[in-house]
Amino acid sequence: MTRIFLVVATVISAAYALWPLPTDFSTGTAALTLASDFDIDISAIPNPPQDLLDAISRTKGYLQTDQLEALVVDRGASYNQSLQNASSLVSLVLSYDSGVAGEPTSISEEAIDDIDSRVEGYTLTVPEDGSAATIKANSTLGLFRGLTTFGQLWYDLNNTTYTIEAPIAITDSPVFPYRGFMLDTARNYFPVSDILRTLDAMSWVKMTTFHWHMVDSQSFPLEVPEFPELSLNGAYGPSLVYSTNDVQTIVSYANARGIDVLPEIDTPGHTAIIAQAYPEHVACPGATPWATYANEPPAGQLRFANANTTNFTASLISSVSARFPGKYFSTGGDELNTECYAIDESTQADLNTTGKTLEQALDTFTQTVQSVLEDSGKTPVVWEEMVLDFNLTLSNNTIVMVWISSADAAAVADKGFRLVQAPSDYFYLDCGAGGWVGANPSGNSWCDPFKTWQYAYSFDPVANLTDAQAKLVIGGEHLLWTEQSHASNLDSIVWPRAAASAELFWSGPGGNISEALPRLHDVAFRMTQRGVGAIALQPLWCALRPGVCDLTA
Amino acid sequence: MLALEQSASTAQPIATEAVVALDARDEGYSLSVPLDGSAGVVSANTTLGLLRGLSTFEQLWYTYDGTIYTNYAPLTIVNDSPAYAYRGFMLDTARNFFSVSDIKRTLDAMYLVKINTFHWHITDSQSWPIQVVQFPELAQAGAYSTNQSYTPNDIQDVVTYAGERGIDVLVEIDTPGHTAIIGASHPEYVACYLSDWITFAGEPPAGQLRLADASVANFTAAVLAAVAETLPSTMFSTGGDELDTACYAADGPTQMMLNESGRTLFEALDIFTSTTHGALHALGKTAVVWEEMVLEYNTTTLRNDTIVMVWISSDDAAAVVQKGYRIVHAPSNYFYLDCGAGEWIGNDPTGNSWCDPFKTWQESYTFNPLANISSAQVSLVLGGEQLLWTEQSGPENLDSIVWPRAASSAEIFWTGCMTCGIEWFREGSKRLGFNQSGVP
Numbered sequence: 001m002t003r004i005f006l007v008v009a010t011v012i013s014a015a016y017a018l019w020p021l022p023t024d025f026s027t028g029t030a031a032l033t034l035a036s037d038f039d040i041d042i043s044a045i046p047n048p049p050q051d052l053l054d055a056i057s058r059t060k061g062y063l064q065t066d067q068l069e070a071l072v073v074d075r076g077a078s079y080n081q082s083l084q085n086a087s088s089l090v091s092l093v094l095s096y097d098s099g100v101a102g103e104p105t106s107i108s109e110e111a112i113d114d115i116d117s118r119v120e121g122y123t124l125t126v127p128e129d130g131s132a133a134t135i136k137a138n139s140t141l142g143l144f145r146g147l148t149t150f151g152q153l154w155y156d157l158n159n160t161t162y163t164i165e166a167p168i169a170i171t172d173s174p175v176f177p178y179r180g181f182m183l184d185t186a187r188n189y190f191p192v193s194d195i196l197r198t199l200d201a202m203s204w205v206k207m208t209t210f211h212w213h214m215v216d217s218q219s220f221p222l223e224v225p226e227f228p229e230l231s232l233n234g235a236y237g238p239s240l241v242y243s244t245n246d247v248q249t250i251v252s253y254a255n256a257r258g259i260d261v262l263p264e265i266d267t268p269g270h271t272a273i274i275a276q277a278y279p280e281h282v283a284c285p286g287a288t289p290w291a292t293y294a295n296e297p298p299a300g301q302l303r304f305a306n307a308n309t310t311n312f313t314a315s316l317i318s319s320v321s322a323r324f325p326g327k328y329f330s331t332g333g334d335e336l337n338t339e340c341y342a343i344d345e346s347t348q349a350d351l352n353t354t355g356k357t358l359e360q361a362l363d364t365f366t367q368t369v370q371s372v373l374e375d376s377g378k379t380p381v382v383w384e385e386m387v388l389d390f391n392l393t394l395s396n397n398t399i400v401m402v403w404i405s406s407a408d409a410a411a412v413a414d415k416g417f418r419l420v421q422a423p424s425d426y427f428y429l430d431c432g433a434g435g436w437v438g439a440n441p442s443g444n445s446w447c448d449p450f451k452t453w454q455y456a457y458s459f460d461p462v463a464n465l466t467d468a469q470a471k472l473v474i475g476g477e478h479l480l481w482t483e484q485s486h487a488s489n490l491d492s493i494v495w496p497r498a499a500a501s502a503e504l505f506w507s508g509p510g511g512n513i514s515e516a517l518p519r520l521h522d523v524a525f526r527m528t529q530r531g532v533g534a535i536a537l538q539p540l541w542c543a544l545r546p547g548v549c550d551l552t553a
Numbered sequence: 554m555l556a557l558e559q560s561a562s563t564a565q566p567i568a569t570e571a572v573v574a575l576d577a578r579d580e581g582y583s584l585s586v587p588l589d590g591s592a593g594v595v596s597a598n599t600t601l602g603l604l605r606g607l608s609t610f611e612q613l614w615y616t617y618d619g620t621i622y623t624n625y626a627p628l629t630i631v632n633d634s635p636a637y638a639y640r641g642f643m644l645d646t647a648r649n650f651f652s653v654s655d656i657k658r659t660l661d662a663m664y665l666v667k668i669n670t671f672h673w674h675i676t677d678s679q680s681w682p683i684q685v686v687q688f689p690e691l692a693q694a695g696a697y698s699t700n701q702s703y704t705p706n707d708i709q710d711v712v713t714y715a716g717e718r719g720i721d722v723l724v725e726i727d728t729p730g731h732t733a734i735i736g737a738s739h740p741e742y743v744a745c746y747l748s749d750w751i752t753f754a755g756e757p758p759a760g761q762l763r764l765a766d767a768s769v770a771n772f773t774a775a776v777l778a779a780v781a782e783t784l785p786s787t788m789f790s791t792g793g794d795e796l797d798t799a800c801y802a803a804d805g806p807t808q809m810m811l812n813e814s815g816r817t818l819f820e821a822l823d824i825f826t827s828t829t830h831g832a833l834h835a836l837g838k839t840a841v842v843w844e845e846m847v848l849e850y851n852t853t854t855l856r857n858d859t860i861v862m863v864w865i866s867s868d869d870a871a872a873v874v875q876k877g878y879r880i881v882h883a884p885s886n887y888f889y890l891d892c893g894a895g896e897w898i899g900n901d902p903t904g905n906s907w908c909d910p911f912k913t914w915q916e917s918y919t920f921n922p923l924a925n926i927s928s929a930q931v932s933l934v935l936g937g938e939q940l941l942w943t944e945q946s947g948p949e950n951l952d953s954i955v956w957p958r959a960a961s962s963a964e965i966f967w968t969g970c971m972t973c974g975i976e977w978f979r980e981g982s983k984r985l986g987f988n989q990s991g992v993p
Contacts, residue, residue: 432893434913441915448910452895454902489953514900533949538897539648540697541679542757549757550900
């Protein structure tokens with residue numbers, strides 16, 4: 001699944017910065033400016049969905065406000081003469097390819113479609129003579145993807161918006177449908193506005209899934225009306241919560257941007273916080289030394305051998321999942337600590353009574369919880385241990401997230417499950433920030449070193465997989481675990497690195513890293529113009545001189 | 554009420570006290586906050602001491618439900634004064650640019666933890682943002698853009714803002730290495746300008762001042778003096794790290810001049826240094842250099858009072874002190890804030906940060922300023938600083954990559970307690986009230 005792209009003519013000093021790289025594209029060398037009365041024409045779309053209209057508004061807004069000067073040494077000053085003589089583009093026409101009849105579905109509806117049936121392809125043309133540019137697609141989501149690309153073509157020089165690469169012709173569609181970013185809002189809280197800003201940035205690089213790791217052992221910020229004590233007692237503070245309105249806001253905002261929200265309530269591990277509300281459901285809450293009973297403090301896990309706890313969990317999952325329109329829901333399942341259960345008399349009593357082993361009890365628990373999801377039409381998602389460490393009966397359509405190591409993908413695929421690549425050795429954004437646990441001065445990040453964009457970009461999602469197994473890979477995601485992160489460093493620790501997987505899974509692996517860097521700089525600079533504080537990847541001197549600061553320069 | 558009592562016969566502005574020579578600086582204070590609501594008192598010899606007392610006072614207060622309160626009363630602090638006179642933070646504004654407001658926000662944070670020196674690494678090979686009135690071409694050709702430069706007013710603005718906060722501004726114009734950018738306006742002054750960086754530099758772009766050329770030495774001295782004379786600090790750094798000798802070996806003009814004068818490269822460097830330092834001394838400044846000037850280049854012309862910054866490894870401190878120079882600790886293995894963010898050089902997917910791993914606050918906090926320093930030499934240890942090299946940093950991550958880690962050295966060099974360990978950092982609220990001051 002290596003990528004193939006066609007570049008007919010590209011000026012070396014040009015600042016084309018399409019990310020992710022389209023399947024097929026050609027550019028020219030003609031200057032073209034954006035007319036002051038430029039508009040987007042939707043007369044070919046009789047009943048445009050509101051979220052498409054909103055997306056068009058946003059695109060027009062970005063065209064005005066990006067004001068990004070080309071990333072070349074003179075920031076484009078030498079193009080001035082060409083721009084004086086250039087044609088200007090007045091219109092971008094959107095239309096559906098023939099075959100789309102009746103009332104078109106909205107971006108939001110298509111964004112939460114079954115992952116296998118998403119249609120995101122589009123074609124985009126920008127003639128050099130000022131005649132209308134076009135975006136055509138078989139779906140509203142495709143039109144949206146085209147709009148996103150259109151927004152990446154334009155630069156600013158002395159208040160003129162321009163491209164120097166007309167004519168442009170792009171045919172584009174993604175290789176993998178699952179292209180995600182995971183945010184842990186439990187170790188530290190993230191205000192809704194930070195999440196919305198992150199969703200915007202995700203949409204600019206065509207990501208499809210916001211994997212929301214909502215709660216964990218340290219806090220429970222999610223308000224669940226059926227179980228109010230969970231957030232009442234478990235959130236960091238009364239304002240550090242996500243109300244049902246907040247969830248609604250986040251989901252609508254995401255869906256309108258072509259992003260599905262994959263909620264996760266990690267169980268049965270990672271649930272110490274539940275003891276604050278329902279101590280009867282949690283084994284070894286706050287047990288010390290925590291390192292014996294958990295991977296990180298505080299210790300505490302659901303008493304899954306207990307029928308009441310199982311029912312509670314099923315009910316919780318049911319209540320929460322009902323508030324998300326997407327088809328996928330993660331129940332987690334990572335890092336189970338068995339010592340915790342060995343010392344828990346209640347669990348031991350339940351095991352004795354039921355005559356089950358811990359694994360069998362886990363099976364019962366898992367099946368109960370999964371059936372609640374299946375009954376409501378949801379597909380369960382779990383972490384890899386549920387498949388690799390335990391003998392459990394999981395629904396056939398369960399999606400498995402491979403995180404411990406990229407090497408584990410083959411084993412998961414062997415068991416016939418669809419999988420999402422989320423390997424710590426490539427995609428964990430938090431690696432390399434030192435050890436956060438106190439009284440440990442020589443402690444290091446468990447997954448050191450820091451995973452650079454380059455290293456992530458070199459990932460091969462189907463390495464060591466047979467062709468049949470490769471078909472089970474639905475995509476991948478970058479992840480931010482937030483033991484050492486909060487709002488103040490969110491943008492800079494995520495962007496533009498997370499864009500590396502966005503391209504990997506849209507364009508396919510095997511991209512040229514040297515060729516990619518100038519484009520990634522452009523993404524980062526454009527993000528900054530749009531209010532997302534992407535980090536500086538290199539000195540500005542290097543960003544303005546593609547290739548010069550390469551190892552092989 | 555909080556009463557301020559200062560004992561100096563004439564109260565000097567804080568800014569004046571802040572730039573007094575290191576050995577004469579007086580920052581001590583006493584603070585009492587009674588429990589009965591009667592007046593708290595900050596007393597000190599100097600206004601700078603009063604300022605230090607105020608920063609402590611600010612750390613006492615919390616908020617709940619609209620009430621501002623403290624649990625520390627009754628509090629008595631008697632003669633809190635720093636163990637080390639030099640407590641710094643270095644910002645590189647050349648690899649990436651930082652606005653005056655970014656710098657001011659950083660100075661505010663420094664004030665809160667009593668850091669007293671802003672080491673401003675203002676130029677390097679990638680850019681020259683400082684406008685030098687007498688040499689306008691340097692910034693015209695070398696700044697990333699006009700907006701990304703510091704006017705003389707900007708410099709004074711920063712100096713004033715810092716001075717008000719008891720912070721001395723130590724500007725560094727790194728020479729003769731790290732000067733490729735000078736080639737943008739004076740290509741004749743620079744050896745191996747933009748040539749193969751892997752062979753001729755530590756990082757791209759390559760280019761170093763032709764140090765064997767007297768006119769280059771004079772030019773450099775004039776530039777340094779032009780900048781130094783606008784600054785109130787007693788110190789000015791000429792840098793001197795990471796000289797690439799291969800660059801000079803391959804440079805025709807340099808070789809010709811060395812042959813003509815019959816000198817070795819290091820001898821020529823000696824003369825170059827005495828020229829540049831001479832200009833600074835004429836202005837009453839003390840020169841500051843990086844450790845290689847003393848440990849690698851056999852420089853014989855450094856004046857006795859030259860301050861040496863030890864950066865390559867904490868292990869090198871003893872060697873410098875042995876030679877009788879005063880030192881500032883700036884070791885990469887403890888205090889470099891940029892370590893551990895991966896390799897920034899392109900086309901190197903498996904590359905790593907040269908100083909991996911990331912230096913946590915805990916790791917920095919274990920630093921011992923007096924390791925392998927004899928008691929006779931203790932007075933040569935001026936203090937230390939944490940540093941942010943900015944190849945991979947900009948305004949977007951400035952606050953989060955610096956704070957609160959840089960507070961680690963702030964405590965080591967104020968409190969100077971090597972046996973206190975981690976518990977001292979934990980004790981008392983160490984969120985340091987940053988959020989209220991607008992620095993996260």
